[in-house]
Amino acid sequence: MNTEILNINPKKIDYKKINLAAKVIKNKGLVAFPTETVYGLGANALDPCAVSKIFITKGRPQDNPLIVHIADKSDLIKYVTSIPRKARKIIDKFWPGPITLVFKKKPVIPDIVTCGLNSVAIRMPINKIALSLIKASGVPIAAPSANLSGKPSTTCANHVLDDLDGKIDMIIDGGEVDVGIESTVLSLVDNPVLLRSGKISVEEIEQVIGKIEIHNGAIGNLSVNQKVLSPGMKYKHYSPLAKVILVTGDNSKDKINKISKKYIASGKKVLVILSKKYKKDKLAHILFDLFRKADKEKIDIILIEEVSSDGIGLAIMNRIKRAISKTI
Ligand code: TXA
Numbered sequence: 001m002n003t004e005i006l007n008i009n010p011k012k013i014d015y016k017k018i019n020l021a022a023k024v025i026k027n028k029g030l031v032a033f034p035t036e037t038v039y040g041l042g043a044n045a046l047d048p049c050a051v052s053k054i055f056i057t058k059g060r061p062q063d064n065p066l067i068v069h070i071a072d073k074s075d076l077i078k079y080v081t082s083i084p085r086k087a088r089k090i091i092d093k094f095w096p097g098p099i100t101l102v103f104k105k106k107p108v109i110p111d112i113v114t115c116g117l118n119s120v121a122i123r124m125p126i127n128k129i130a131l132s133l134i135k136a137s138g139v140p141i142a143a144p145s146a147n148l149s150g151k152p153s154t155t156c157a158n159h160v161l162d163d164l165d166g167k168i169d170m171i172i173d174g175g176e177v178d179v180g181i182e183s184t185v186l187s188l189v190d191n192p193v194l195l196r197s198g199k200i201s202v203e204e205i206e207q208v209i210g211k212i213e214i215h216n217g218a219i220g221n222l223s224v225n226q227k228v229l230s231p232g233m234k235y236k237h238y239s240p241l242a243k244v245i246l247v248t249g250d251n252s253k254d255k256i257n258k259i260s261k262k263y264i265a266s267g268k269k270v271l272v273i274l275s276k277k278y279k280k281d282k283l284a285h286i287l288f289d290l291f292r293k294a295d296k297e298k299i300d301i302i303l304i305e306e307v308s309s310d311g312i313g314l315a316i317m318n319r320i321k322r323a324i325s326k327t328i
């Protein structure tokens with residue numbers, strides 16, 4: 001298949017091009033498009049046939065449900081049985097934006113989207129291209145991150161091309177994303193539980209709805225027997241080909257110096273990421289790009305410094321922990 005690339009300037013949207021992309025969605029096709037977090041691989045969420053292509057194309061496990069993207073808050077009630085008071089508060093504060101909420105689903109959402117769960121994850125993105133595409137399509141858009149399963153999420157159109165060229169109908173190139181890591185996922189089916197950490201931090205959420213439970217998968221790796229609330233968290237994602245080593249402690253820089261010399265002396269190609277020299281938002285923005293560049297340059301070892309787990313640091317450490325082979 002020939003993958004068509006549409007360049008769209010997010011500051012000056014070309015609606016003719018958006019309509020072309022919407023046509024692909026309406027015709028059961030797959031369109032990769034930018035959101036503020038990462039690029040998404042979109043299909044008509046109400047069409048099981050279209051949605052099945054997402055799973056096949058990504059090589060995505062059949063038990064990992066998709067997020068449904070909407071362009072209007074008032075559409076939410078079409079897809080969920082009720083909107084709890086706490087959900088309403090989160091929506092008022094953070095939508096449109098990088099937080100996904102899990103609700104009890106209505107039957108109109110096909111089982112293939114939720115992998116048979118009776119809940120559905122919904123998000124209203126703030127990216128103008130994403131919003132225009134959803135509106136023009138006239139349907140909600142199911143979209144996981146636009147990467148091959150097991151690869152880091154994509155933060156620009158070139159990343160999407162590297163993974164999906166020739167496999168999908170269209171890519172909207174809307175430039176680099178803003179955040180660089182995926183949305184926060186919060187379940188509101190029962191008491192609030194953080195299922196995935198993201199740009200919207202625990203601190204910010206708790207300011208709005210009080211104390212929330214934090215599922216282990218939102219922090220680090222799940223142990224094998226742990227109950228999986230958010231199926232996506234049990235897979236080792238975000239993994240570059242290189243061996244990733246997390247370096248901890250106050251003397252992390254010295255440790256990295258020493259270890260990198262050792263590896264280089266033994267003929268290995270090493271990438272050092274001195275996390276602490278970046279502002280956290282900046283580190284989140286470049287992390288997946290660094291992982292992907294390391295693959296391209298056939299890096300053997302990535303040495304990455306730990307950051308503190310406040311704010312977006314929790315999400316950064318979660319993504320790093322799911323890529324590492326060892327901690328020093
Ligand atoms: O930022 C994002 O969320 C991006 C952009 C494209 O919106 N999308 C994204 O989708 O990261 P994906 O498929 O890579 O991750 C979706 C996460 C997975 O961890 C999945 O298990 C969880 O959301 N999820 C989806 N539906 C769920 C449900 N009904 N209950 C619990 N977790 C769910």
Ligand code: MG
Pocket residue numbers: 144145153
């Ligand atoms: Mg993903």
